Amino acid sequence: MRFSSNVKPFVLLLIVGIFLLLGYVHYSFFNERLNWVWCEASNRDIPVDEDQRNTRYVHYSFFNERLNWVWCEASNRDIPVDEDQRNTSLSKPIFRSRVQNIVSPERLLYNQPSVLVGRTDVMAVTPWLAPIVWQGTFDPDLVDIIYKSMNLTIATTVFAVGKYVRFLRDFLETAEKHFMVDFRVRYYVFTDRPDDVPSVNMSQGRHLSVIQVPGSNRWQEISARRMEIIQTAIERQISREADYIFCLDVDSKFHARWGAESLGRLVAVIHPWFYQATRDHFTYERRPASTAYIPMDEGDYYYAGAVFGGFVEDVYTLTKVCRNQLEEDARNSIEAAWQEESHLNRYLLYNKPSKLLSPEYQWDDTKTKTKEVKVIRFSTVIKNYAEIRPNV
Helix, strand or coil, X not given: CCCCCCCHHHHHHHHHHHHHHHHHHHHHHHHHHHHHHHCCCCCXXXXXXXXXXXXXXXXXXXXXXXCCCEEEECCCCCCCCCHHHXXXXXXXXXXXXXXXXXXXXXXXXXXXXXXXXXXXXXXXXCCCCCEEECCCCCCHHHHHHHHHCCCCEEEEEEECCHHHHHHHHHHHHHXXXXXXXXXXXXXXXXXXXXXXXXXXXXXXXXXXXEEECCCCCCHHHHHHCHHHHHHHHXXXXXHHHCCEEEEEECCEEECCCECHHHCCCEEEEECCCCCCCCHHHCCCECCCCCCCECCCCCCCCCEEEEEEEEEHHHHHHHHHHHHHHHHXXXXXXXXXXXXXXXXXXXXXXXXXXXXEECHHHCEECCCCCCCCCCCCCEEECCCCHHHHCCCC
């Protein structure tokens, strides 16, 4: 077909317009279709609780890349969730937001900090620049005011299995006097004797949940299952209810302030019996056959299994890794020297804690107080192991 020279520009313009129109129609159709596809929930279980009636979390992939979590309004597409899904734990739960700036109120008066004056008898920082918290290294009033403005909730897990339930009253009553005072705290008590859990008066904003777990004829098994139970509790409940978490031993008491100075991404406490020892004297797991194995020439500090904590998400990762290692050892018929404490030390050697608590935060009542320890905040009580442990 031949066109005159006067018509050709109009024909070319018409062809370009048609292509642009087709491109717009194709883009609109493709984009809308993506919106529907991204809201599909068939590739991932979706948790829904009472606080999520109008919102659905979904996870999608595009061009084989994992993308971010997105919100899909239920009004746009109804995503079916049956009753079984409500109680199903996910491999990675949804955690509360907890990244906040350190903000101090204006006109707050406190002692001027110094770079020349302070504790000289102890180390207050690790080689990887994590602080070690000792009495005299922080301003308690300033720290609490800063963190209280963040509107935080701190979870606290404790196991009161078998005869250990007898220690629960002292633990809770002293915690109400000294632990994270004026903060919101949720205690999670794991026990095989729920009827023996004492009634303790809680301050405003503090709550107690009792979670029944099986008992055992071996205290080692109770110790080994601790990581698994905490991991499961975080998946099912704690991840929605708290920003930070501390996992503590029940056969202990609080004696003095334990406040916001202890909060951090991943927190460990230095064992009171080993803070003066060299690494070759640490009771790490030394058998290469165990997944908790640490060679003789490695090690930073020896951490107590009685206290660890941090952001809920970071503690979840810790417990999941330690649980998997404990289960692998069990399949290979090996039990680490100090069960979960051995695996905790292995994890923290290669996943450095962001904050360390001095032995003030985990003393032992059988040990004489040393000059470095100015105050005992939390300690393991004296007890007869042969009487309270089932297989000693």
